[in-house]
Amino acid sequence: MHIESAFKRLALKRPFLNDINANRLASSKALQHHVARQCGLLVPRTFIGSSRKQAHDFAQRLWKENRRCCTKNLESVHVLINGEAQARLTQLFEPDEIESLEGLPICPIIFQEYVEKACEYRVTVVGNQVYACRIDSQAAGGNTSIDWRHYNIPQTPHFAVELSAELNQKLVALIRNLGLAYGAVDLVESRSHEIFFLEVNSMGQWLWIEDLTGLPISHAIARHLADTENLPTYSWTVSQR
Numbered sequence: 369m370h371i372e373s374a375f376k377r378l379a380l381k382r383p384f385l386n387d388i389n390a391n392r393l394a395s396s397k398a399l400q401h402h403v404a405r406q407c408g409l410l411v412p413r414t415f416i417g418s419s420r421k422q423a424h425d426f427a428q429r430l431w432k433e434n435r436r437c438c439t440k441n442l443e444s445v446h447v448l449i450n451g452e453a454q455a456r457l458t459q460l461f462e463p464d465e466i467e468s469l470e471g472l473p474i475c476p477i478i479f480q481e482y483v484e485k486a487c488e489y490r491v492t493v494v495g496n497q498v499y500a501c502r503i504d505s506q507a508a509g510g511n512t513s514i515d516w517r518h519y520n521i522p523q524t525p526h527f528a529v530e531l532s533a534e535l536n537q538k539l540v541a542l543i544r545n546l547g548l549a550y551g552a553v554d555l556v557e558s559r560s561h562e563i564f565f566l567e568v569n570s571m572g573q574w575l576w577i578e579d580l581t582g583l584p585i586s587h588a589i590a591r592h593l594a595d596t597e598n599l600p601t602y603s604w605t606v607s608q609r
Contacts, residue, residue: 383593390547391570397442397478400546400568407541409565412483416442418476420469426479427461436482437461438514458515483564488516489555491531492574493543494588498536501577502529521580528581535563542568549592 386394394400401411415426427437439461460482488503505516508523516524531539542565543551552572557563574585 383595385550385589385593386548386570394546394548394551394568394570395443397440397567401565403545404542404565407538407545409538409542410562411565413481415479416476418473420472423469423472423477423479424466427463427466430481431463436484438480438482440478440480442476442478457511457517460514483556483558485513486557486559486561489529489531489553489557489563490572490577491539491553491555492572492577492583492585493539493551493553494585495549495592496540497588498531498539499577499583499585499588500529500531501581501583502527521576526577526580528583546570550589 398416401414404411413426413430415423417423430437437460438458440458441456461479485506488505490501490503492499492501503516504525504527506513507525508516508518508520510518510520512518512520512524539553542553543549546568548568548570551568551570552574553568554566555563556566574589577583578585
């Protein structure tokens with residue numbers, strides 16, 4: 369709390385890439401999905417909650433349609449196991465795991481239709497600027513094909529690409545409507561070439577994308593921070609002492 373309070377005081381006189389309160393609000397996956405749909409983005413069918421019956425019925429509907437189901441954390445959390453930081457990434461949810469739903473009431477989670485991927489995109493939005501990277505996660509196979517954050521970088525080609533003007537406009541609107549100036553957006557392209565929104569990280573990393581593709585993301589961030597028009601305005605006077 370002390371650190372957050374210090375940041376809020378600093379933000380009175382210095383531009384932040386994102387407002388601290390907006391960061392907190394925009395971390396809600398449910399809110400992200402709602403705003404994404406309002407902006408015209410496709411979102412996979414999703415259930416978020418702790419009801420065993422609803423989760424069971426949701427997964428069963430997908431399986432009856434010969435679709436796959438996956439599970440995701442509500443928030444990105446790291447825990448220490450044997451002294452090492454571990455995170456639970458996206459996992460497929462299979463019919464033989466139904467009994468595991470017994471623990472759902474004490475550990476809510478996201479259930480989502482798994483989109484069979486052609487490729488994925490990490491799209492970094494800075495103000496009105498959109499920097500898109502295609503991630504060929506399926507080339508690596510294994511767990512990386514399910515969630516590219518397993519980071520098999522040598523076997524996972526990254527390419528700077530241009531998205532359609534229409535999609536760019538929707539992504540800029542998404543970030544703006546979440547109250548953000550910056551967002552790292554995860555998209556997937558299905559095998560039928562539909563593009564689905566998964567989530568946006570308001571504090572998402574970008575440097576590895578820049579290193580692999582040459583996209584000038586750092587320059588865009590610096591330019592945004594240097595623009596005096598992005599300084600916050602308040603109705604009270606801040607002491608110079």
